[in-house]
Amino acid sequence: IVMMQSPATLSVSPGERATLSCRASQTVYRHLAWYQQKPGQAPRLLIYGATTRATGVPARFSGSGSGTEFTLTVESLQSEDSAVYYCQQYSNWPRSSFGQGTKLEIK
Amino acid sequence: QVQLVQSGDEVKKPGASVRVSCKASNFTFNNYYIRWVRQAPGQGLEWMGWIDSYNGKTEYAEKFQGRVTMTTDTSTSTAYLELRSLRSDDTALYYCAREREEMTPRGYYYYMDVWGKGTAVIVS
Numbered sequence: 658i659v660m661m662q663s664p665a666t667l668s669v670s671p672g673e674r675a676t677l678s679c680r681a682s683q684t685v686y687r688h689l690a691w692y693q694q695k696p697g698q699a700p701r702l703l704i705y706g707a708t709t710r711a712t713g714v715p716a717r718f719s720g721s722g723s724g725t726e727f728t729l730t731v732e733s734l735q736s737e738d739s740a741v742y743y744c745q746q747y748s749n750w751p752r753s754s755f756g757q758g759t760k761l762e763i764k
Numbered sequence: 765q766v767q768l769v770q771s772g773d774e775v776k777k778p779g780a781s782v783r784v785s786c787k788a789s790n791f792t793f794n795n796y797y798i799r800w801v802r803q804a805p806g807q808g809l810e811w812m813g814w815i816d817s818y819n820g821k822t823e824y825a826e827k828f829q830g831r832v833t834m835t836t837d838t839s840t841s842t843a844y845l846e847l848r849s850l851r852s853d854d855t856a857l858y859y860c861a862r863e864r865e866e867m868t869p870r871g872y873y874y875y876m877d878v879w880g881k882g883t884a885v886i887v888s
Contacts, residue, residue, distance in 0.1 A: 690875045692809075699859055699882055700801075700809065705875035706868065712877075743809050747874050751797070751814040751823040758808045 658682055658746055662756035669734050670764045677759045679727040679744035688748040691720055691729045694758075695740045703742075704729065731761070739763045766790045768860050768880035775886045776850050784883045786843040786860030791878075793841035794818045797863040799876055800834060800845045802856040810856075814863070815843060850887045857882040 659682040669675045679689065687707040692700040702711040704720035707727060717732045731738055744756040771785040786798065800812040813824040815834040822834050833846045843860055861876035 687870060688873070692876075694809075699879035700861075700876075701879075702875055702877050705866075706870070706873040709873070711875070741808075745809075745811075745876075750872075750874055752825075753799070753811045753814070755801075755809045755811060 658685060658749065658754055660744055660746055660754055660756035662742075662744060662759045664759060665757075666760045666762065668762040668764055671734055671736060673734050675731040675734055675738070675761055677729040677731075677742050677761070679722075679729070679756050681725045681727075681746055681748075684724045685746040685748035687723050688746055688750070689720075689722070689727050690745045690747070691718075692743045692745065693740045694743065700743065734763055736763050766862075766878055768862060768878055770858075770860060770880040770883045773884040773886070775888065778851055778887055780850050780887075781846060781848040782850060782885050784845045784847075784858050784860075784885070786845070786880050788841040788843075788862070791862070793836075794838055797865070797874075798834075798836065798843040799861045799863050800843075801859045801861060801876075803859070803882075804853070804856040807856075812845070812858075817843065847885075850885075852887050854885065855887045857884050859883075 661680045663678045689707045691704040694700040708720045721728045741758045743758045747753045767789045769787045815822045817836045835844045859882045860880045862878040866873045
């Protein structure tokens with residue numbers, strides 16, 4: 658299953674909202690997770706089951722979608738949200754695949 | 765705290781093999797799965813494979829079939845990744861991650877909630 662993320666880079670002002678998209682080449686139902694990776698760090702789980710926030714993740718982060726179209730929304734952007742965001746599907750678990758990532762820049 | 769501690773960075777020649785370890789701390793190793801993910805310089809995340817710590821069952825990405833072996837040692841709560849016939853394009857940061865399973869009314873969800881810091885493998 659091929660995962661495609663858009664846009665490749667997103668530049669948003671502090672306090673604004675960022676909307677990141679992830680599309681699957683075939684349905685993955687709700688078997689989708691989102692990860693945040695900052696430079697020099699390992700990825701961090703944000704969202705699983707398409708919509709469930711992981712423990713400790715601020716409510717500013719929300720996930721939506723099912724089937725082939727998914728969205729990660731980050732409200733009230735802060736400078737610390739600057740990172741690369743990856744979606745990952747696991748509908749054919751234990752096989753899995755990642756999107757190529759969206760780089761979120763804070764202006 | 766709950767963590768995965770990976771072995772140190774490696775420099776290998778083309779054609780050689782590398783073994784990366786991933787030791788679990790402060791959680792019951794057998795109760796979780798382990799995924800291996802790599803990241804080439806400046807590139808995205810690539811899933812390499814998966815192992816069930818309880819019974820050693822594995823699933824490898826097609827790209828690595830025949831070149832990779834994943835194992836676990838439950839007595840030391842350690843997972844291992846071996847990659848053979850190394851090429852220059854295997855130069856990457858190799859991560860292990862704990863994967864947990866959650867049963868919900870909508871079915872089983874899986875996610876990687878604890879990650880190692882990564883092991884750099886340089887093939888040159």
